[in-house]
Amino acid sequence: MNAARDLFVTGTDTGIGKTRAGVALLRALRARGVRASGMKPVASGCEATADGLRNEDALALIAASDPAPAYSTCNPYAFAPPIAPHLAARAVGDEIVLAPIRVAFDVLRARADRVVVEGVGGWMAPLSDSLMQADVARALDLDVVLVVGLRLGCISHALLSARAIEADGCRLAGWIANRVDPAMAVADDNIATLRARIDAPLLGVLEHGGADLAPIDTHAR
Secondary structure, eight states, X not given: OOTTSOEEEEESSTTSSHHHHHXXXXXXXXXXXXXXXXXXXXXOSOEEETTEEEOHHHHHHXXXXXXXXXXHHHOSEEOSSSSOHHHHHHHTTOOOOHXXXXXHHHHHHHHOSEEEEEEEEETTOOSSSSOOHHHHHHHTTOEEEEEEEOSTTHHHHHHHHHHHHHHTTOOEEEEEEEOOOTTOTTHHHHHHHHHHXXXXXXXXXXXXXXXXXXXXXXXXX
16 A cells, blocks of 8 residues: 555445444554544435534544544535435435535645545445546545455455456555454455455454454465
8 A cells, every 4th residue: 555645445335344444544544653634525324413414434534533624524525314425415405526525635635644535335336427436536546445344245246346446447555354244154265365366455354343453464365
């Protein structure tokens, strides 16, 4: 992973652990003395609070950041309906466009050494009729980190996602394995299979219930 580039965290599906991975990356960067801030440009399923709509993933990224961004900078597009973001935006008469995301990102980038941007859903989840997550990653010049939830079917989902990322003209900097199913059979064999087939390094493993990336044996395949 290029130490100088900002990151876009995507996943093989929704609910796969992108926020946990984003928080772990922020913690790892900060442990190395890097000023690192998290961003969740688009979030649906937000809760109404006295301060406005708030998303738990965005709040987790803010809590893991230093410097910590203002909420509206971390999450410029917040929607209440817990549905796909382009549909959530349409339901409230809005449309997700790139410009506010770029403005917010530039604010974060001016204060931090690194920005970790969390996507929404899986890589191919659209943001609008004309905007995909690949457009955001390319426009902000972000390397992509793929979060793979270790459960039955993850090999196909991971390989398809990695292929789509490359086909969209984005750089896959690495991937993170998240043990979402602690009872998964031969989980380590699944990791080994993916390491042999994904042309990007395994950056770490999130143990079930853990907060940090477990060390990787760089010689194992």
